[in-house]
Amino acid sequence: MSLPASGNGPTPLVLEARRLVKRYGKVTALDGVDLDLRAGEILGVIGDNGAGKSQLIMALSGAMVPDEGEVRLDGKPVHFRSPIEARRHGIETVYQGLAVAPAMTIAENLFLGREIIKPGLCGRLLRIIDKEKMVSQARQHMASLQIGIHSMTQAVETLSGGQRQGVAVARSAAFARHVVIMDEPTAALGVKEGNMVLELIRKVRDRGLAVILISHNMPYVFEIADRIHIQRLGKRAAVVDPKRISMSDAVAVMTGAKRPDELPTDVLAH
Amino acid sequence: MELHLLRTAAAGPALAPLLALVLTCVFFATQSDRFLSPQNFSLILQQEMVVGVIAIGQTLIILSAGIDLSCGMVMALGSIVMAKLAVAGGMNAYLAILCGVATTVAFGLLNGALVTLVRLPSFIVTLGTMNIALALTQIYSEAQTVTEVPAAMTALGNTFSLGGAEISYGVVLMLVLYAAAWLALRNTVSGRHVYAVGNDPEAARLTGIATRRVLIGVYAVAGLMYGIASLLAVARTGVGDSQAGETEALEAITAVVLGGTSLFGGRGLVLGSLLGALIVGVIRNGLTLMGVSSIYQVLITGILVILAVSMDKLSRRKGY
Numbered sequence: 001m002s003l004p005a006s007g008n009g010p011t012p013l014v015l016e017a018r019r020l021v022k023r024y025g026k027v028t029a030l031d032g033v034d035l036d037l038r039a040g041e042i043l044g045v046i047g048d049n050g051a052g053k054s055q056l057i058m059a060l061s062g063a064m065v066p067d068e069g070e071v072r073l074d075g076k077p078v079h080f081r082s083p084i085e086a087r088r089h090g091i092e093t094v095y096q097g098l099a100v101a102p103a104m105t106i107a108e109n110l111f112l113g114r115e116i117i118k119p120g121l122c123g124r125l126l127r128i129i130d131k132e133k134m135v136s137q138a139r140q141h142m143a144s145l146q147i148g149i150h151s152m153t154q155a156v157e158t159l160s161g162g163q164r165q166g167v168a169v170a171r172s173a174a175f176a177r178h179v180v181i182m183d184e185p186t187a188a189l190g191v192k193e194g195n196m197v198l199e200l201i202r203k204v205r206d207r208g209l210a211v212i213l214i215s216h217n218m219p220y221v222f223e224i225a226d227r228i229h230i231q232r233l234g235k236r237a238a239v240v241d242p243k244r245i246s247m248s249d250a251v252a253v254m255t256g257a258k259r260p261d262e263l264p265t266d267v268l269a270h
Numbered sequence: 271m272e273l274h275l276l277r278t279a280a281a282g283p284a285l286a287p288l289l290a291l292v293l294t295c296v297f298f299a300t301q302s303d304r305f306l307s308p309q310n311f312s313l314i315l316q317q318e319m320v321v322g323v324i325a326i327g328q329t330l331i332i333l334s335a336g337i338d339l340s341c342g343m344v345m346a347l348g349s350i351v352m353a354k355l356a357v358a359g360g361m362n363a364y365l366a367i368l369c370g371v372a373t374t375v376a377f378g379l380l381n382g383a384l385v386t387l388v389r390l391p392s393f394i395v396t397l398g399t400m401n402i403a404l405a406l407t408q409i410y411s412e413a414q415t416v417t418e419v420p421a422a423m424t425a426l427g428n429t430f431s432l433g434g435a436e437i438s439y440g441v442v443l444m445l446v447l448y449a450a451a452w453l454a455l456r457n458t459v460s461g462r463h464v465y466a467v468g469n470d471p472e473a474a475r476l477t478g479i480a481t482r483r484v485l486i487g488v489y490a491v492a493g494l495m496y497g498i499a500s501l502l503a504v505a506r507t508g509v510g511d512s513q514a515g516e517t518e519a520l521e522a523i524t525a526v527v528l529g530g531t532s533l534f535g536g537r538g539l540v541l542g543s544l545l546g547a548l549i550v551g552v553i554r555n556g557l558t559l560m561g562v563s564s565i566y567q568v569l570i571t572g573i574l575v576i577l578a579v580s581m582d583k584l585s586r587r588k589g590y
Contacts, residue, residue, distance in 0.1 A: 063476065084478040099476040101469035103537045104462070112466055113478035115459045127459040 011038045013075070014210045015091070015179050020059050020069035022052075029055040030066060031234030037179065042201065042211045044225030044242070046218070048254055051231040053214050054096075054183065060212070061093040061181050062086030073178065084113075090177030096184045098168045102157035106149065107131070107138040109156050110171045141174040142166070145203055162193025166200060173204045180204055181212045186220055198224050218247050227269040230254050241269040287529045287545040294549055298556030305559055308435035315437070316427075316506060318551035319444045320345070323499040324518055325525040325543040326451050327378075327492030332526050333455070334488045335468040335535025336385060336392035339519050340377065340400035341496055346515030347403045348374040348500030352423065353416035353510025363422035371497030377403060378493020382486035400519070407512055416510030427505035440502045447498065451540045464488055468535030517568070524571055525550055527578040534582075550574070 017035040021028070030052050037043050047053045058064035060071060062080030071078050073089055080086040083093065100109045108115075116130045116137070117123055123130070138152040147166040149159065156164055165185055172180045182201065186194040198220060205211050215221050221228060222242045230237045230253050237253050238260040245267035252258035298305045324341050331338045352370030355361040361369070377399055384395040426440035455461035463484045466474040475481045499518075504510055529546030531538025553574070554567050 082478075083476050087478060093476070095473075095476055097470075097473065099470075099473035101466045101473060101536065103469050104465060108462060108466075112474070115462065117459065126454075128457050129459055129462060131457075 011040065013037065014039050014073070015060065015212075016072040016075075017056070017060060018070045018072070020056065020066045020071070022055055022059065022064065022066045028234055030059065030069075032069070033231070033234060034236050035060070035229060036239070037210050037212060038227075039210055040205060040208055041226040042205050042213055042224055044221040044228040045212060045214045045231060046216075046221055046228060046250065046254055047231030051254070052234040053231050055234075056231065057093070057181055057183055057212070057214055060086070060179075061091060063093070087175065091179040091181065092172035092176035093181040094165075094168045094172050094183065094185055096187060098164055100156045100164060100168060103155055105153045105155060106142070106159075106167055107135045107152040109167055110134070110138045110141060110152075110174065112171075114175070141170045145170050145173060145200055147200070160193065161189050162196050165189065165193070165197050169197070169200045169204065173207065173209070176204075176209050179210050179212065181214075183214045184216065185213070186215060186217050194220065218251065222247055222250075230260075232256060238263065239269045240267050287542050287549065290528065291545050291549050291552065294552050294556070298552065298559065301556065302559040305556060308433065310555065310559075312429075312435040312437055312441075314548065314551045314555045315441045317555070318547045319438070319440045320499050320503045320506065321518055321521045321525060321550065322444045322544060322547040323447060323495055323502060324522040325529075325547050326447055326540060327495030327499075328522040329451070329526050329529070329531055329538065329540045329543045330455075330464060330488045330495075331392065331492050332523075332531050332533060333464050333468045333535060333538055334485055335471070336485075336488075337523065337533070338381065338392065338396045338489075338492060340381065340396040340403055341492070341522055342515040342518030342520075343400045343403035343407065344374050344377045344493070344515075345496045345500045345503060345518060346511070347377070347407045347410075348497050349503045349514060350407050350411045350416065350510045350512055352500065353419045353504055354411060356420050356423065357416050357418060357510075363420035366420075367423065367501055370500055371494065374497035374500060375490055375493040378489040378491070378496070379486065381493075382489030385489065386482040386485045404515070407515070411510070411512035413512050415512055417508075419504055419508065419510060423501065423504045424508055425505065426502055427508070438506075440505050443498070443502070445544075447495070448541060448544050455540055460484070460487065465536050468537075470536070517571075520571060520575065521547075521550055524575040524578065527575060527582060530582075532582050533579055546578075 013036050015037040017033060019032040019034065020030045021032055022030040033052060033056055035056065045053055059066045062083045062085050065081055078089055101112060111134050116133045118128045118130045135152045142149055147170060149163055156167060185197050189197060201211060201213060201224060213225060225242050228240050228242050228250065230240060230250060232254060240250060249258065249263060253260055304310060324345055328338055328341055348370040351373045352366045355369055356363050356366035381395055381399055384390050385392050426443060427438055429436040429438045455464060463479050466479055467481050467484050471481050503514060525546035526543045527533060528549050529542025531542060550571065553570060557567050
């Protein structure tokens, strides 16, 4: 049962948002926004402050419930009322604040909210955590993404910014089955650590996961994204191909200096 | 030396309070020859068992980045409820104890509900419930001490001999509760979630932790601890004291902070609070032995809590 609205792209759509609306009093944060995410792609999302990027991401990750509109996962409508429900559907989010507990260990942070419980009646009844198993699995996850941290019992606050980002990315990659959403993953990072995170994002995509990347950093987005969704005034202004469009044109659409229909048609992504 | 102490505080959360406890003991041992006797230590333990058990509940709340000012008054209300129901109401002693504990748990739930559902700061919520508990205690007891409580309520005050020291069953209960709280916080999902919520509530929520449930649980378990503490208070004094509860809140908070738990939440060990309670007890006992008037002990407790909080703040700043 294929829906007529989807499936007209070259690859199937993993995640679709249709006409999402979110109002806060008189402020309209999302004004009927659409989004299409294809399997195995990195979709960059750019937009000015207040364009509704964060709101869009919150709606997709279950952190916020839109007033109107529909979200479809693999063509089926889904209604996330909390981040947990989105996660149950295989959508993982790396939040801008990273959502880590700084005083807790790397292993604990990787399994925060889904701790491994010791087998046996006693373990299940009292919900006793299996620290050894969590540490060894954490080590595997971190190693598979080639994140160079070896002690999983180190507190996250002892890590550098890039390493913390690595922990947050490893957590989402370890549990995601469909989609990883990353909100400003390179914010506050130096060039070297920023590149390390880009490399991580590629590795996540190479595992077959679709990635949504929200970033202010245009060079990074242009370097890594397969397609770029330009968000403006609570709507999708255009979807462009980073290999064809110039960075200045993308910024012009983002800020409203150029209307999307003024762009040459070949820069639009198909 | 001071720098070294700070570093120790950062390295092992329970090491610094242990060192402080040993140093205070050494100091008072040089000031009074009666200090180092087994009888004196069993006295300190018995004096601290009420605050010690309250401090378990307070630790949970402070770990979750809250604070509970109502703990002392809620404990006093629990004592009066159980004592008066049994003595004046003629209720079965065990049932009366249960009613007293239910009262303190209800207060815990009320605090938890106001903090999570109405999203009020715990400081102001518990300031309010502290006064409600105080007033209820006075109204229900008519400001009278309840005497001649049934034997079942004083059973935990009975002692057994251990190497020349008289240990009360209440002290044993306190130690068992500390061990249980330590294991639960360290090894269970719920315990780790208390730390996670205290570290960063928004991060905890985003990782899928039911933060409200965790917080309400924390306040309810704290209420349970205050209920047990109210039974211990009746057991220790043999009466339902309508004037109790005034100093316990500050002493419990002092114990928790001296024990190395951060007032900012998410860091600390419940066993540290036991050491903290013992430090408070040792200082009070030592000053009494030295003949220092009790009002100075209050003064010193006040100074201690400010010192401990400052240490906490300074070591945090060093950490970042």
